[in-house]
Amino acid sequence: MKSHLMNLKNKIERGKDMMVKLYVIGIVNGEYEFKNVPNVLKKRVRKLLEQTLEDKELLAELTKE
Secondary structure (H helix, E strand, O other): OHHHHHHHHHHHHHHHHHHHHHHHHHHHOOOOOHHHOOHHHHHHHHHHHHHHOOOHHHHHHHOOO
């Protein structure tokens, strides 16, 4: 039972990671706005954007609310 719960938790985390990556791709491509990202994922999306982008001005522009 414990391993089943761990497997489920891992699947959920992988799903969240994929969603974060998809949001970042959409934001960088200009197809999606950061303000529309669900609050539970905003921190992770911002972190990945910071890792992806070197330009601080572009980061500020893409993550404005």
